[in-house]
Amino acid sequence: MALTIDKRPAVKSAPPGSPHSLGRLARLKRDWGLLVFAVPGLLVFLVFHYVPLLGNVIAFKDYQPYLGVRQSPWVGFSNFALIFSGDPEVLNALKNTLVLTVLQVAFVFPAPIVLALVLNSLMYEPIKRFVQSVLYMPHFLSWVIVVAIFQQILGNAGLLNTYLRHKGIEPIEIIGNPDAFRALITSQVIWKDTGWGTILFLAALSRVDQEQYEAASVDGAGPARQMWHVTLPALRPLIILLGILRLGDSLSVGFEQILLQQGAGTEVTEVLDTYVYHHAFQQGEWGISAAVGLVKGVVGLALVLGANKVAHLFGEDGVYRSR
Amino acid sequence: MSESMSRRTLLRLMGGTAAAAIAGPTLSACSSSPATSQQQQNSGVQLPSYIPYQGVKPDLAPTKDGVMSGFLRYPATPIVGIPDRPGTGSEELTAFIQQFRPIPPAASRNEYWRNVNDKLGVTLNLQMVPSANYADKLPTVLSGELPDFTMIVNTPNMPQLLDAKCQNLSEFLAGDAIKDYPMLANLRPEAWRTTAFNGGIYGIPIPRERVGVIWFTRVDIVKAHGLNPAPATFAEFKELAKGVTNPKENRWAFHGAPGVRDLILRMMGAPVGWQEEGGKFTSINELDQTKQAISDTRELVKAGYFHPDTFTQGAPFKDWIGGGRVVMVADNYSAWPQYVTQNVKPGSPVQFDGMLPPKYDASSTPNLGRGVPSFSTTAFKKTDDKERIKLMLRVANYLAAPFGTQEYLINRYGKEGVDYTMVNGDPILTSKGEVEHTAEFYRIADAPWPLYEPGHPEETKKEHAYQVKAVPMTLANPADALYSETYNRKRNTLNKLLDDALADVLQGRKELAAWDDAMDRWRKQGGDQVRKEYEEAFAASK
CATH class of the missing domain: 3.40.190.10 (Periplasmic binding protein-like II)
Structure with a gap:
């Protein structure tokens, strides 16, 4: 395909925030080639993300698989009644979800930033690469494996406790202990995905203009001040972008990971996703599950839009900006 | 892997309560509105x-x-x-x-x-x-x-x-x-x-x-400790548990606390699933016997007779008993051939047998739950x-x-x-x-x-001998042949509620009173309705 593209890269056609100089038609004429390229991706989105959204209709039905979506009777908002009437099970799942979200925002989210900064300060390239590779590895393990590894090491009959028992020391109950559950879940996420999470930050760090550091050090800034005034500002847009996206997911806190470890009792382990799973797949309450899932999705969307707005107020681009 | 590891059996053996108690009817049921029809x-x-x-x-x-x-x-x-x-x-x-x-x-x-x-x-x-x-x-x-x-x-x-x-x-x-x-x-x-x-x-x-669920016992380990693999009383049973448990040697008496709760109910000769008296139905979970059995099991958990990872999901208990990490597990009868082929080999001392429930006290007549x-x-x-x-x-x-x-x-x-x-x-x-x-x-x-x-x-002879003793002891759940629309629809919700509460109490996270609370919720969320439907169905089936 022959493409004639304007000298300026099309995507950068308008500087952020400035009004467009070209009309809609003119832009279409200029960008059509790129739009053609976008079509397959859009189709994937349409087919696998937007069309399935229509399935949410079962939140308003008494859905029975053998009747199918069309034949199942409408029940209006009665599936939502459970959520808004303060059903203790739903509230408990919501509470657990929020607690885990807060923990993850507080501990999981900053972990890759810190690690990226540490890695970035490693000077000797081979060591840096080696450390990076080792840290990426856990990301490729499935949750089943990760949970099994934790079980083998920290479980009540695992490495640690078997050792303690042989030494005649009281074993420490970590797995299956509701008090330790949240810490366990959070540390598993950190162990598994922190390394992987550094990739984006390292890329951003590598783009920081070295002259800025030189200039800063000429001005007498030590390492701490350089970090504060050069490195972190360079990372800010990325941190904000990822932060907003994380908010959208805030009500999803690791379905498989938690489902595999509900031995600690549902009082602390049941989250919205596992609630939906249990009620739909195991108990056949498809309508109620879909309603809970739908509310969860709407809240997530509202959070993303809201956070994006806030980012704009602070003069950041956020996830996107309408022109 | 045999189906004794199936979702349903897992529920019965590990999650336990309700499933095991009410397991019977599984598929016997019938159509739409008024239950009696x-x-x-x-x-x-x-x-x-x-x-x-x-x-x-x-x-x-x-x-x-x-x-x-x-x-x-x-x-x-x-x-x-x-x-x-x-x-x-x-x-x-x-x-x-x-x-x-x-x-x-x-x-x-x-x-x-x-x-x-x-x-x-x-x-x-x-x-x-x-x-x-x-x-x-x-x-x-x-x-x-x-x-x-x-x-x-x-x-x-x-x-x-x-x-x-x-x-x-x-x-x-x-x-x-x-x-x-x-x-x-x-x-x-x-x-x-x-x-x-x-x-x-x-x-x-x-x-x-x-024949249903069997208490598989590593008789070789029990005998090596000079103990009786066929205890006659609950007290002897506890002695057996104590005698074979040795954490330093990575060996515990049991896997599966809900299963032990069921076993104790069988020692007492409690009804299976539901108790029917003159057309009145009572879930065994409502009986004092169940509370007693839970409390006894809790004591055994506290005493440390269970494998430390017994409460984790998907615990590989078949390997545990095969490797002598635990000495007794409840499993479906269909698992016997698998235990034999995997563990009973020439030169290996491994020996399995089924244990019959001992008497809970002098007046009890032990029984067994009939398989579905x-x-x-x-x-x-x-x-x-x-x-x-x-x-x-x-x-x-x-x-x-x-x-x-x-x-x-x-x-x-x-x-x-x-x-x-x-x-x-x-x-x-x-x-x-x-x-x-x-x-x-x-x-x-x-x-x-x-x-x-x-x-x-x-081994075939041993299994047959076990069945000759065990099968006549089996008791069916009176609700087996009855249909309840509510139970049909809410089975898993109700069972999960009880399983969760049972796990909390057995693991010592909650006091025994939590079981009463769970039963209250069970009654409100459908248990009473199930009872009513069984009673109506029972009357209609006469």
Whole structure:
């Protein structure tokens, strides 16, 4: 395909925030080639993300698989009644979800930033690469494996406790202990995905203009001040972008990971996703599950839009900006 | 992996409470609104006549009570049970089944499978789903066009779903009509009872035996400690637990606290599932006996007699007992052959036996819960084509050929010389057979189980001896034959509520009073309604 593209890269056609100089038609004429390229991706989105959204209709039905979506009777908002009437099970799942979200925002989210900064300060390239590779590895393990590894090491009959028992020391109950559950879940996420999470930050760090550091050090800034005034500002847009996206997911806190470890009792382990799973797949309450899932999705969307707005107020681009 | 690791058994053994308590009815149920009318409809269903198959003589006799037939080796000259080929060779049938063992190679690379197709005269296409994903996959299957055979285990709204999508088989099976399918006539009425819905027979049961859950005990370890593997009293039982537990040697008495709770109930001679007195129903979970049993089990947990990881999901307890990490586990009777083949080897001291419940106190008469009569229902796709239904029944008949026939060898072991060879009168799988034979055709239709341990006739005798003592002690759940719409719909919700509470109390996270709270919630969320429906159904069935 022959493409004639304007000298300026099309995507950068308008500087952020400035009004467009070209009309809609003119832009279409200029960008059509790129739009053609976008079509397959859009189709994937349409087919696998937007069309399935229509399935949410079962939140308003008494859905029975053998009747199918069309034949199942409408029940209006009665599936939502459970959520808004303060059903203790739903509230408990919501509470657990929020607690885990807060923990993850507080501990999981900053972990890759810190690690990226540490890695970035490693000077000797081979060591840096080696450390990076080792840290990426856990990301490729499935949750089943990760949970099994934790079980083998920290479980009540695992490495640690078997050792303690042989030494005649009281074993420490970590797995299956509701008090330790949240810490366990959070540390598993950190162990598994922190390394992987550094990739984006390292890329951003590598783009920081070295002259800025030189200039800063000429001005007498030590390492701490350089970090504060050069490195972190360079990372800010990325941190904000990822932060907003994380908010959208805030009500999803690791379905498989938690489902595999509900031995600690549902009082602390049941989250919205596992609630939906249990009620739909195991108990056949498809309508109620879909309603809970739908509310969860709407809240997530509202959070993303809201956070994006806030980012704009602070003069950041956020996830996107309408022109 | 055997089905004793199935979702349902796991629930019963590990999650425990309700499932084990109310397990019985599983699939026996019936259609739409007023419960009594369904009960009358169900009670009125004419079941197939029971004509036990006489072609094969067992070495150890079965009993009327339900002790299984025992075979010391495979009959030397297996008889041909079904002279005519079910199909003509050009038909195709599809089946959706739950797969408990690894998915086998496809038919094109599987001689065993092609041999079965050839003998059936029908190309069987299996849609196999691993047991762990079955509950997720079934709704998808049900929402589309059904395959010819669908294996249905325990799903909500059975009557309605069968009515909407599946074939009423009464016309072909009720009463003496079953005589056209002698291998299906060999299934006991209590198994067929579970397929009665909406006033008709809506499928083929996958029969299971009365013996049910067994307390497998490593008698070699118990004896090595100078203890009695058959304790006579609860006190002796506790001594046994204490004596074999030694954390420093990585050995504990038990796996599965809910199972021990059930065992203690059996020691007391408590009812199974529901107590029926003069038409009044009480769930055993409401009885003081259950609270006592939970409290006793909690003490045993506190005393440290359980494997430390016993409460984790999917605990590999079969390996634990095989490796001597635990000494006793509750497991389905169907697991016995697996324990033997994996652990009982020449030169190895490993010995298993089933432990009978000791007396709880001087006045108690121990009992055992009766096994569910059917594992699943094979539903047939609704069709007006009677010839197709008959073809499907002939195929099912073939697949249900009992132990001792040539067909059984074909269905279970494959092609002689390729998939298995006869060694000292026992069919032994070749390495090719090991890989190929995991296509589980017996999920579509199955024969009554035999007691048979190839190469271990002494184990077969031991199992038979256990059953002779245990089976007469078994008690059925009075709700087994009754239909409750609410229970049918809310089974899993109600069971989960109790299982969660039980886990909290047994692990010491909550006090015993939490059990009362859970029972209050259970009553409000449907338990009372279930009781009412059982009582009405009970009255209607009289």
